Amino acid sequence: MSSAPAPVPSTSPADSDLVRAARGLPVSRTPVWFMRQAGRSLPEYRSLRAGTVMLDACQDPDMVTEITLQPVRRHGVDAAILFSDIVLPLVVAGMDVEIKPGIGPVIANPVRSVADVDALPPLEPEALGFLETAVRQLVAELGPTPLIGFAGAPFTLATYLIEGGPSKEHARTKAFMYAEPEAWGRLLDKLAVSAAIFLRAQVDAGAVAVQLFDSWAGVLSAVDYAERVLPFSRSVFDGLGDREQGVRDVPRIHFGVGTGELLPLIGDAGADVVGVDWRIPLDEAARRVGPQRSLQGNLDPAVLLADRATVDREVRRVVEQGKAARGHIFNLGHGVLPDTDPGVLTHVTELVHELTTS
Ligand SMILES: Cc1c2[nH]c(c1CCC(=O)O)Cc1[nH]c(c(CCC(=O)O)c1C)Cc1[nH]c(c(CCC(=O)O)c1C)Cc1[nH]c(c(C)c1CCC(=O)O)C2
Numbered sequence: 001m002s003s004a005p006a007p008v009p010s011t012s013p014a015d016s017d018l019v020r021a022a023r024g025l026p027v028s029r030t031p032v033w034f035m036r037q038a039g040r041s042l043p044e045y046r047s048l049r050a051g052t053v054m055l056d057a058c059q060d061p062d063m064v065t066e067i068t069l070q071p072v073r074r075h076g077v078d079a080a081i082l083f084s085d086i087v088l089p090l091v092v093a094g095m096d097v098e099i100k101p102g103i104g105p106v107i108a109n110p111v112r113s114v115a116d117v118d119a120l121p122p123l124e125p126e127a128l129g130f131l132e133t134a135v136r137q138l139v140a141e142l143g144p145t146p147l148i149g150f151a152g153a154p155f156t157l158a159t160y161l162i163e164g165g166p167s168k169e170h171a172r173t174k175a176f177m178y179a180e181p182e183a184w185g186r187l188l189d190k191l192a193v194s195a196a197i198f199l200r201a202q203v204d205a206g207a208v209a210v211q212l213f214d215s216w217a218g219v220l221s222a223v224d225y226a227e228r229v230l231p232f233s234r235s236v237f238d239g240l241g242d243r244e245q246g247v248r249d250v251p252r253i254h255f256g257v258g259t260g261e262l263l264p265l266i267g268d269a270g271a272d273v274v275g276v277d278w279r280i281p282l283d284e285a286a287r288r289v290g291p292q293r294s295l296q297g298n299l300d301p302a303v304l305l306a307d308r309a310t311v312d313r314e315v316r317r318v319v320e321q322g323k324a325a326r327g328h329i330f331n332l333g334h335g336v337l338p339d340t341d342p343g344v345l346t347h348v349t350e351l352v353h354e355l356t357t358s
Pocket residue numbers: 034035036037038039040049054081082083084085086087099100101102103104105150166213215335
């Protein structure tokens with residue numbers, strides 16, 4: 001939106017187009033990255049991961065480094081996102097969690113009672129040495145490319161803990177939220193503390209932006225979200241700390257699926273950037289979120305499975321509609337689908353750059 005001359009690309013990750021777009025500053029071109037850019041769409045990922053369980057791979061600094069770098073090398077995207085998972089803080093704290101291929105995280109002993117909430121083990125920052133090693137290695141390898149750190153938001157993690165695994169309706173989660181409001185608050189508070197510790201470790205080691213994934217928050221009404229979830233997401237961002245507490249000031253991206261009606265609230269929780277799925281056009285999302293925040297999104301991941309003309313048309317539309325935002329980070333509306341041809345991701349990256357280089 002700014003008419004100031006476009007800056008030349010920066011050599012410092014903290015002054016990269018990603019960070020600048022997140023802050024609403026002029027960029028050399030619209031930055032692009034893809035949620036789930038590392039993973040099964042890449043043959044080099046599948047061969048490296050062969051024989052290693054997902055949650056072991058996430059705790060091996062060399063594997064984390066290599067897998068995180070793969071999509072940056074291949075596609076030329078404008079950011080890396082740490083290869084990890086939202087359930088990792090639970091695993092490091094000692095919980096029995098497994099990620100079943102094609103299904104998702106499964107919790108051996110789900111949280112079903114007030115006593116279960118109180119028995120949840122805390123995450124000790126000292127246990128995150130492997131993460132700091134991985135982030136430091138990555139920052140050294142990435143040069144000017146920024147690294148995004150991330151964590152799962154309290155609500156989305158609570159859905160896995162309470163349901164015991166993935167679910168569509170999240171009915172047990174909501175039932176617990178309504179029936180046990182005090183224990184719900186203690187649960188989300190514990191999850192907020194551990195998410196903040198997890199993010200802080202990544203930022204201290206050199207991540208220059210963070211994304212809080214509240215993937216399933218869209219199942220809630222705005223009133224329930226505002227009263228029973230938002231305060232805990234805000235406390236993750238607050239707990240991450242600021243300059244006065246000796247923490248570098250990094251932009252905060254906040255994302256969920258199906259959050260059209262929640263967009264203003266997702267911003268209010270403390271985001272610099274609101275992640276938008278494909279259901280709401282970015283110009284409409286900009287109206288809902290207001291001029292104080294940037295947007296990230298929002299190409300439908302399924303479009304990448306269509307013909308090239310359709311892909312190009314939809315990419316152009318997202319780029320056009322993104323101009324209504326204070327700043328725009330091009331991304332999908334949710335993660336890359338495993339069957340996606342990686343060549344299409346490279347093409348989309350190049351096309352967005354071509355369309356937005358001034
Ligand atoms: C809900 C959620 C999870 N994990 C995550 C979320 C929030 C984002 C979202 O909404 O998609 C976050 C996540 N998980 C993973 C990343 C890595 C970074 C990246 O985006 O490239 C990130 C940011 C790796 C992963 N996390 C997982 C994989 C696949 C594991 C494999 O390759 O075997 C990857 C690369 C496993 C996982 N973990 C989870 C699911 C639903 C799955 C998929 C299960 C499957 O389809 O096999 C929980």
